[in-house]
Amino acid sequence: MDADVVVVGAGLAGLVATAELVDAGRSVVLVDQESTDFLGGQAWWSFGGLFLVDTPEQRRMGIKDSVDLAWGDWQGSAGFDRLDGASPQDYWGRRWARAYVEWSAGEKRSWLRSRGVSFFPVVGWAERGDGTATGHGNSVPRFHVTWGTGPGVVAPFERAIWEGVANQRSHCEVGTG
Numbered sequence: 684m685d686a687d688v689v690v691v692g693a694g695l696a697g698l699v700a701t702a703e704l705v706d707a708g709r710s711v712v713l714v715d716q717e718s719t720d721f722l723g724g725q726a727w728w729s730f731g732g733l734f735l736v737d738t739p740e741q742r743r744m745g746i747k748d749s750v751d752l753a754w755g756d757w758q759g760s761a762g763f764d765r766l767d768g769a770s771p772q773d774y775w776g777r778r779w780a781r782a783y784v785e786w787s788a789g790e791k792r793s794w795l796r797s798r799g800v801s802f803f804p805v806v807g808w809a810e811r812g813d814g815t816a817t818g819h820g821n822s823v824p825r826f827h828v829t830w831g832t833g834p835g836v837v838a839p840f841e842r843a844i845w846e847g848v849a850n851q852r853s854h855c856e857v858g859t860g
């Protein structure tokens with residue numbers, strides 16, 4: 684009851700949030716309906732392909748990418764068309780998406796690398812859509828496969844949490860599933 688923050692769900696979102704809070708010196712209780720064997724949730728089973736924009740891996744393969752191109756692709760898929768009226772439904776979704784595309788072209792890669800995440804040198808082309816810059820889907824390859832796939836994405840954040848537990852800065856509480 685004395686923790687600064689309670690995080691519900693020990694999937695990747697919960698692990699990342701907890702690791703950042705532990706780094707910031709906060710005390711955290713992380714709870715999940717599953718046992719600690721399932722830390723990482725879906726991400727552990729995933730292929731670990733991460734959306735990154737205008738990276739060294741892309742440039743090495745001759746792929747020309749940019750925030751503008753990625754933002755165009757995102758809008759082509761999302762179709763944000765509810766932007767009018769007093770409380771437009773797509774307003775925050777669009778703001779979030781724009782921030783995520785900018786982050787994916789900026790700090791995301793270096794932040795992940797600082798956490799120990801590295802990438803397979805060949806960029807994949809998932810969610811390709813119709814293959815044009817004005818239609819839906821990624822018009823260029825952006826699927827950066829994490830070295831170690833899904834477990835490779837989860838590991839640094841799980842490690843940070845157990846270090847936090849060892850330092851008594853976070854507390855990991857689990858249910859019985």
Ligand SMILES: Cc1cc2nc3c(=O)[nH]c(=O)nc-3n(C[C@H](O)[C@H](O)[C@H](O)COP(=O)(O)OP(=O)(O)OC[C@H]3O[C@@H](n4cnc5c(N)ncnc54)[C@H](O)[C@@H]3O)c2cc1C
Nearest residue numbers: 692693694695696697715716724725726728729730731732
């Ligand atoms: C096979 C597979 C491959 C994938 N490949 C990719 C990929 O290559 N690239 C990509 O970007 N994405 C991929 N994804 C999607 C990606 O893995 C997920 O979107 C992401 O991991 C979701 O993370 P999350 O933390 O939001 O949710 P989750 O991983 O679903 O975690 C939610 C957690 O909350 C817990 N929980 C739920 N309800 C409660 C409750 N009431 N009380 C307590 N705990 C609760 C669950 O037990 C779980 O641990 C893939 C997914 C799968 C399944």
